[in-house]
Amino acid sequence: MTAIEQYLLDTYRASQHGTPMPPPPGHDDVAVLREARTYEQFRAVLDGAPGRHPWRSALHRRLTRRHLT
Template sequence: MSVTQQYVLDTYRARQLGEPAPPAPGVHDRRVVRAWRDRRAFRAVVAERPARGRLRLALGRWLPPGPRSTP
């Protein structure tokens, strides 16, 4: 059963029981991703690690420096 089919079934059941309809799939995705990102940054700060730019720093340690353009 797909997510859409499950949502339609849940909406039908809620209407039959007189309950409020469930939120549509994907409504809270941005809020969840933002909360996850904030939590990850908070945990990095508590562990005394940089909260931003960690991927770039890690790649900078592993990859050789590339050619730099000069103006």
């Protein structure tokens, strides 16, 4: 059963029983990703590394790396 099918089944059951509707699938995905990023930045600071955005730092390193040829 897919997430959409489960959501439709849950909304039908909620409407039959008069309970609140469940949130749609993926509703809190962005918040979870932000919280994971914040946690990783927090862990980096505790480990003594800069608390910058890890993807931005990696991209900066990649773009500014000098080619040895």
